[in-house]
Amino acid sequence: MFEARRRKGESLLSPNSSSHLTPVASIRISFERRLAAALFSFALACLFACLICSRAYGDVGVVLDESLDTSVARITGSGHSAVYLSRICPETPVKLRLCHPGEQGSVISNYTTLGEDQPFEWNIVPLSVYLYGVEDARYRPMFGSQKIKRILEERYREKHLSPYCASESCMTSNKAEWREMVGASLSRSIYVFVAGTTVEQDLALIAQFNSLPNENHFNGVTRNCADFTRRVINTYFPGATGPEYINDFGMTSPKAIARSFTHYALRHPELRFRVLHVAQVPGTIKRSSECRNGAEQLYRSKKLLIPMLIFANYELPVFIASYALTGRFNPEHQFEKHPAVAAAEVEHQVRLAKSENDKAHVEQLEAVEGQERAEVVGTSDEWKKYRKAFDSFVEEAVREEIIPERGYLNRFFKYLDEGDTPLVDSNGALWMQLPDRGGTSQAGLSASNILASDSDSQLAYELFLARTERVLKSPKHSRETMVEFKEDWALLQYVRMKSTVSVANTAMPAAGTRSTLMPAGGILNPH
Known part of the structure; x- marks a missing residue:
C-alpha cells in the first residue's frame, strides 16, 4: 500500500486555490501551464519530425x-525485425492504404504466431x-511496466x-x-x-499485400521476421537486403537485414538515409539488450562460448574469424553517424569534396557534419555537464x-x-489513484496529464527525477537522444520550480501520512 506525499494547506499551484490568488499569481500560473504545454508539444514535434515526412517524401x-x-531470445540475442512505412497506414490490421x-x-511485422482467430502472417499498426x-x-506513458503495457494492449484489442x-486464447x-x-x-x-x-x-506495395493471401507460414530458419522484412524492403529496392549465412548459421537475422540495408542505402545518397533511435521507456520492465548475429553471440556470450570450446573447438575459430572480418555492425554507431537527413546530406557533400581533393571545403563540411550530429546525439562533455547539474537537483530534493x-x-x-492498477481514459492517457488522508487523489502517468491541474504535482517531480536518473545512467543504446533529453530537462526544471513553490507554501504532513511514495513499512533496503 502506498501513500503519496501530502502537506497541509494548498499550494499556490493547486487547482482549488485559484480563488485566493492575486492577479499576478494567476498570470504566472497561466504562463506556467502554457509553458508546460508548449514544451510537451515541442518535444513531441522533435520526436516525430524525424519520422513523419510530407506526402511528397515518403520513407x-x-x-x-x-x-x-x-524465451529463445535468451540464447540467440537476435532481437526482432519489422518495417516502418511513413506513407502507408492500416485500413484494418490486415489491410493497407495510403495515409491521410x-x-x-505505420509498422508492419510478422511473428511466430500472432495468436488471432485466423492464422495471419502479418499485422499492421499505426506508428504511435x-x-x-x-x-x-x-x-x-511516462514510465513503463507490465501492468501498463497490458492495459494498453487490451485497449488496442477492444478498439x-x-x-x-x-x-x-x-x-x-x-x-x-x-x-x-x-x-x-x-x-x-x-x-x-x-x-x-x-x-x-x-x-x-499496397497492391501486392492487399491482393496476396495473408496466411502464416512462419519458419524460424527460412521464413522468420527478418525474412519478412527482407521481402518488404526488396520490393522497394531489389537486392537491397540479404542474409549473412555464415555469420548466422544458414538463417536470416534482424541485424543482417539492418546491416545490408545500411550498406545499400549509403551507396545511394539520393535515398536520404538516416538512422532513428527510440529508447526504451524508463520503468520496471527489464532493460533490453543489444541485438547480435549468430557468430557475434558465440563470440560475446559466455553461456555459449564455453560449450563451444568443449564440443566444437575446431569450428569456433572459423565463426569468430567470420564475425571479425564480415559481421561487425553496431546500430548505435550508425545512429551517431547518420542521425538526421541534414547530416546524411552533408556526409554526401564531404565525399564529393574528398573526391575533388578540396581539403578546405572538406574541413568546413566536416565541422558542419559534426555539429548536426551533436545536436541529435549529444557530446560526452554535454552529457557530463547534465549529470553534474542533476546531482545538484537531487541534493536539493533530499535537503528539502x-x-x-x-x-x-x-x-x-x-x-x-x-500501487493500484492505473486507469486509462478514452484517449489512452493513464491515471493512478493515490491514498490521501482518508480520501484519494489522482496522478497522471502520461505525457498529456502528468502536469495537469488535477494531477499530483509532487509525484510528477519524483517521476521526472527518477526518469532523468535512469536516462543519465543508461548506456548509449538505452539512452534517449539529446533533443528529447533537453525537452525532458526543461520539464524537470519546470516541475522542480513548481515543487519548490509547493513546499515553501505548505505546512508539515499530517500525522499518519508519509513524505514519499513508499511501502507502509518504510524505505526498502536496496538488494
Missing part, C-alpha cells in the same frame, strides 16, 4: 528491436501504437482488433504475439534505418525532504508499480 525503414530476455493527411505512418501503445503520442481476436494468452506490436518501446529500445520512397513504390535519499529514485518505479 521505408528497417525496424531493429533490441533483444528481450525471454496528419497520420504518422507500435511505439507507445496509443494512437496519439501526446498520450504516451481495433476485436473482429480478428474473439477467441479466449487470443484475448487472454500472453503467447499471442499481436501484443508485441503494442507499446514496443515499453519493452525495448528500437532503431529504424530509414530511406526515401516514391508514391509509386508505396502503391505497388522531497525525497528521503538518492537511492529512493532507483526504487521509485517499483514503488509506483506496486
Whole structure:
C-alpha cells in the first residue's frame, strides 16, 4: 500500500486555490501551464519530425528491436525485425492504404504466431501504437511496466482488433504475439534505418499485400521476421537486403537485414538515409539488450562460448574469424553517424569534396557534419555537464525532504508499480489513484496529464527525477537522444520550480501520512 506525499494547506499551484490568488499569481500560473504545454508539444514535434515526412517524401525503414530476455531470445540475442512505412497506414490490421493527411505512418511485422482467430502472417499498426501503445503520442506513458503495457494492449484489442481476436486464447494468452506490436518501446529500445520512397513504390506495395493471401507460414530458419522484412524492403529496392549465412548459421537475422540495408542505402545518397533511435521507456520492465548475429553471440556470450570450446573447438575459430572480418555492425554507431537527413546530406557533400581533393571545403563540411550530429546525439562533455547539474537537483530534493535519499529514485518505479492498477481514459492517457488522508487523489502517468491541474504535482517531480536518473545512467543504446533529453530537462526544471513553490507554501504532513511514495513499512533496503 502506498501513500503519496501530502502537506497541509494548498499550494499556490493547486487547482482549488485559484480563488485566493492575486492577479499576478494567476498570470504566472497561466504562463506556467502554457509553458508546460508548449514544451510537451515541442518535444513531441522533435520526436516525430524525424519520422513523419510530407506526402511528397515518403520513407521505408528497417525496424531493429533490441533483444528481450525471454524465451529463445535468451540464447540467440537476435532481437526482432519489422518495417516502418511513413506513407502507408492500416485500413484494418490486415489491410493497407495510403495515409491521410496528419497520420504518422505505420509498422508492419510478422511473428511466430500472432495468436488471432485466423492464422495471419502479418499485422499492421499505426506508428504511435507500435511505439507507445496509443494512437496519439501526446498520450504516451511516462514510465513503463507490465501492468501498463497490458492495459494498453487490451485497449488496442477492444478498439481495433476485436473482429480478428474473439477467441479466449487470443484475448487472454500472453503467447499471442499481436501484443508485441503494442507499446514496443515499453519493452525495448528500437532503431529504424530509414530511406526515401516514391508514391509509386508505396502503391505497388499496397497492391501486392492487399491482393496476396495473408496466411502464416512462419519458419524460424527460412521464413522468420527478418525474412519478412527482407521481402518488404526488396520490393522497394531489389537486392537491397540479404542474409549473412555464415555469420548466422544458414538463417536470416534482424541485424543482417539492418546491416545490408545500411550498406545499400549509403551507396545511394539520393535515398536520404538516416538512422532513428527510440529508447526504451524508463520503468520496471527489464532493460533490453543489444541485438547480435549468430557468430557475434558465440563470440560475446559466455553461456555459449564455453560449450563451444568443449564440443566444437575446431569450428569456433572459423565463426569468430567470420564475425571479425564480415559481421561487425553496431546500430548505435550508425545512429551517431547518420542521425538526421541534414547530416546524411552533408556526409554526401564531404565525399564529393574528398573526391575533388578540396581539403578546405572538406574541413568546413566536416565541422558542419559534426555539429548536426551533436545536436541529435549529444557530446560526452554535454552529457557530463547534465549529470553534474542533476546531482545538484537531487541534493536539493533530499535537503528539502522531497525525497528521503538518492537511492529512493532507483526504487521509485517499483514503488509506483506496486500501487493500484492505473486507469486509462478514452484517449489512452493513464491515471493512478493515490491514498490521501482518508480520501484519494489522482496522478497522471502520461505525457498529456502528468502536469495537469488535477494531477499530483509532487509525484510528477519524483517521476521526472527518477526518469532523468535512469536516462543519465543508461548506456548509449538505452539512452534517449539529446533533443528529447533537453525537452525532458526543461520539464524537470519546470516541475522542480513548481515543487519548490509547493513546499515553501505548505505546512508539515499530517500525522499518519508519509513524505514519499513508499511501502507502509518504510524505505526498502536496496538488494
